[in-house]
Amino acid sequence: MNARAPPVSRALLWLLLAALAVVWFANLEHRKLIRPDEGRYAELARHMAASGDWLTPRLNGIKYFYKPPLQYWATAGAYSTFGMTHWTTRLWTALTGLAGILLTGFVGWRLYGARVGLYCAAVLASTGLYVALGHLNTLDMGLTLFMTGTLAGVLLAQRNEASITERRLWMHVAWASAALAVLSKGLIGIVLPAAAIVVYMLFERDWRLLLRLHVVTGSLLFLAIAAPWFVMVSLHNPEFFRFFFIHEHFERFLTPVHRRSEPWWFFLPIHAVGFLPWLLPMIAGLLGAWRVEPAQTGFRPARLLAIWTVVIVVFFSLSSSKLPSYTLPVWPACALLTGIALSRVTPRLLAWQIAPITLLSLIAAAGLAWLGLSGGLQRLAGDEARAVMYAGFAKWILAGLLVMLAGSALACWSALRGRITGAVIVLSAASLTGWQLLISGHDSLSPSTSAYHLVRQISPQLARDLHAGTPFYSVGVYEQTLNFYLRRETTLVAFRDEMDFGLTQEPQRWIPSLDAFDPVWRAQPVAFAIMPPAIFDTLTQRGLPMLVLARNPHRVIVRTLP
DSSP states (O other): TTTOOOOOOOOHHHHHHHHHHHHHTTTTSSOOTTHHHHHHHHHHHHHHHHHOOOOSSSEHHHHHHHOSSSSHHHHHHHHHOOOSHHHHHHHHHHHHHHHHHHHHHHHHHHHHHHHHHHHHHHTTTTTHHHHTTTTTTSSSSHHHHHHHHHHHHHHHHHHTTHHHHHHHHHHHHHHHHHHHHHHSSSSSSHHHHHHHHHHHHHHHHHHHHGGGSHHHHHHHHHHHHHHHHHHHHHHHHHHHHHIIIIIIIIIIIHOOOSSOOOOOTHHHHHHHHHTTTSSHHHHHHHHHHHHHHHTSOOOOOOHHHHHHHHHHHHHHHHHOOOTOOOOTTHHHHHHHHHHHHHHHOHHHHOOOOOOHHHHHHHHHHHHHHHHHHTHHHHHHHOSSHHHHHHHHHHHHHHHHHHHHHHHHHHHHHHHHTTHHHHHHHHHHHHHHHHHHHHHHHHGGGHHHHOSSHHHHHHHHHHHOOOOTTOEEEEESSSTTHHHHTTSSHHHHHHHHGGGGGHHHHOOEEEEEEEHHHHHHHHHHHSSSSEHHHHHHHHHHHHTOOOOEEHHHHHHHEEEEOO
C-alpha cells in the first residue's frame, strides 16, 4: 500500500456518499420506459398492485412464471406507496445498485482497510455496465446485490481474525442473502455461490471450511425465507413446478429454447467495455489475486474473489442462453480485486493505466464530432425522424465523452504527482457522470423504443373513449411498454411469444388468429388496437374498418370507426 497516502477522513467519505447519491438518483424519472425488459417488469408489478394478487405473477393478465417475484413485490409496493412513475419503476434497481456499492466498499474496508474500501466503492460506482443496469428496470441488479451479500457474508465470516460470534452472524447473513437471490432470479442465487465455494475448497484443499459454513442452521434460514412462496404458488398453480424448475433452469441452460445462443467468448467484450474505465487495473487485480496473500495461512479472500469471478463467467459462457447482463454478479468481486490492486499500484503505473482512457475518449469524441459535421449521422439514420433522434443522442454522448476526457486527463496528472486517492476519486466521478449523461441521452431514441409518445398523441381520445370495459387489442405484437402508460391490460391477437405457456393454461385470454379477430372487431361499438404497419396493411386490404389515431415506423394505433 502507498506509504505516502494520508488517511481517509470521515468528512470526505460523507461528502462523496452524498455526491454519489445525488448523481445516482438524478435521472430515474427523466427517461421513458424502453422495451422489452423495462416494460415487462413494470407491467408485472403494475398488475400485482392493481389486482392485489401478490402470489401469481401475471404479464398482461396472463400467468408468467419465468422469474420469482421479489422485484415485482418491491416495485408494486413502490407503486402503492408513491404512485406509478418512471422513478418508482426503477427505484428497486437503483436502490439495490447503490446498496451494492456501499456493501462492496464495506467489505473492502473490513478486509483491507478504509482506503481499499473507498477504492472498491469508487470503482464499482463508475463502471459502465454496473451504472447502466443500476438505472434500468431489470432483475439483474437485485440478484447481484444479494449474491454479493452471500459473498460478503462468507468473506467476513471466514476471515482469520473473525470471532465465533462474527462467524455465526455473517454466515447467516450469507444464507439469508442467498435466499433473497433465489427469490430475485431463481436457483442461480444458491447454485453459483455454492459452486464457487466448492472450487475454492478444491484449490486450497481447505476441507474444514465446510464445517464453518453453518450448513444446518443456515439451510433452515434459507428455506424459511425462500421456500414459502414456491410452495404456495405451486399449490395454487400445479403447472408452475415443471415450467419454472425444468424449463426455466435446465432447458434454458442446456438448449437454445430461448433463442439467445452466442459464442463462448460472448462475455469477453462485454467485460472489456462494461468495466471501463477500470479495465486495466481490474485485469491486474484478477491476475494478482493469487499473490495478494502468498504467505498467509487459513482463509484467503482474494483467491475466493478470483474464483467467484471465473466460476460465474465460465458457467454463463457454457450456457445456451446468453445476455450481456448475466455476469453482472461478478462486478462487485472484480471491484474488490481492483481496489486491492489500486492500493498497491505505483503512481507512474496508475497513470499508464489511465492514459488509454484519455486517448480513447479523445478519439471517440473527435470521431463523433466529425460524423455529425460530415453528415454521417444522417446517412446512418436513413430518414429524417431517425436523424433527429440520432443527433439528439449524439449530443449527450459527446458531452459524456468530454467529461470523461477531462476527468481522465486530470486523474492521470494527479497520479503522476503521487496523489493516487485523488486520481481514483476524480476518475470515478468523471466516469459516473459520463455514463449517466449517456444513459440520460438514450431518451432521445424513445420515440422508437417506447410507447410513451404514441399514447401521448392519442391521450384526448383515450380520455374520452377508453373506459374499463373498452377493449384494447394487441394485434400480431405485444408492445411491452404500452400497458404501463395505458394503466391496463390489452387482449392479444395472433401473438403468443413469451406468454405461450400462460395462454396454454388460460386460452380464453387471447384471440388466436386475424380471421377470428375480424368479426370481434366489427362487433365492437368502441375498441382500440395496436399493430405493426404490415398487419395494418393486411387488415386494410381485407376491408376492416379502422380509424388511424397515431403511428410511427414500428406501430399503428387504431380505433373502430365512430
